[in-house]
Amino acid sequence: MPRTIYYTATSLDGFIATDDHDLGWLLSRKSGEDGPLDYAAFIADVGAICMGANTYEWIHRHSHPADGTQPEPWPYEQPCWVFTHHDLRPWPGADVRPTSGPVEAVHAEMTAAAGGRDLWVVGGGDLAGQFLDAGLLDEVVVNIAPVTLGSGKPLLPRHAELRLIETVRSGEFVAARFEVVR
Numbered sequence: 001m002p003r004t005i006y007y008t009a010t011s012l013d014g015f016i017a018t019d020d021h022d023l024g025w026l027l028s029r030k031s032g033e034d035g036p037l038d039y040a041a042f043i044a045d046v047g048a049i050c051m052g053a054n055t056y057e058w059i060h061r062h063s064h065p066a067d068g069t070q071p072e073p074w075p076y077e078q079p080c081w082v083f084t085h086h087d088l089r090p091w092p093g094a095d096v097r098p099t100s101g102p103v104e105a106v107h108a109e110m111t112a113a114a115g116g117r118d119l120w121v122v123g124g125g126d127l128a129g130q131f132l133d134a135g136l137l138d139e140v141v142v143n144i145a146p147v148t149l150g151s152g153k154p155l156l157p158r159h160a161e162l163r164l165i166e167t168v169r170s171g172e173f174v175a176a177r178f179e180v181v182r
């Protein structure tokens, strides 16, 4: 059965970005390249992706040089639904599908597009929470960085009951896979 997975990195105190959307605390650290939770193995099984508008904006901002030179390519091969109430900055050639939900309808579209592969909820935390609220989230996979931020964008601002499936050391990170208890 394809799974809907919230796969992300978090600070030890449960934030996925600082208040001003900085990820320096994350990108400055090395994760492992293999092991049961490694990214390459994970993404190979993903058939559709979704994210919120601020996550899309972060990727856009960090892939398009301010001096107008050639942007980096969109990083995903899979179709990507971006939840927003606004017009997104365009990314020519990227299969980006703006949507304003609801998550149930988008989940059905993603499942149809994924061809039996898993669905990845990239974030942010509230969007993952919307899938949880709808009973559509199967797993939470977190790569925990050895840092606390004190405040920031929350990992999953909900009460969620989870069952620990697997842990592994991944470079500087602890990676943990949880199943959502329904």
Ligand SMILES: NC(=O)c1ccc[n+]([C@@H]2O[C@H](COP(=O)([O-])OP(=O)(O)OC[C@H]3O[C@@H](n4cnc5c(N)ncnc54)[C@H](OP(=O)(O)O)[C@@H]3O)[C@@H](O)[C@H]2O)c1
Pocket: 008, 009, 010, 015, 016, 017, 021, 022, 026, 051, 052, 053, 054, 055, 056, 058, 059, 083, 084, 085, 086, 099, 100, 101, 102, 103, 122, 123, 124, 125, 126, 127, 130, 153, 154
């Ligand atoms: N640590 C990691 O691995 C990791 C992973 C993912 C993201 N991040 C970072 O974490 C931060 C996440 O930002 P965030 O918490 O603000 O979350 P976000 O989900 O990226 O963006 C939130 C926005 O998404 C839109 N949205 C969410 N649900 C919607 C719905 N049902 N219908 C329509 N629009 C919806 C709204 O945009 P509108 O303003 O258009 O209404 C909302 O303001 C970003 O900086 C991102 O780069 C980190």
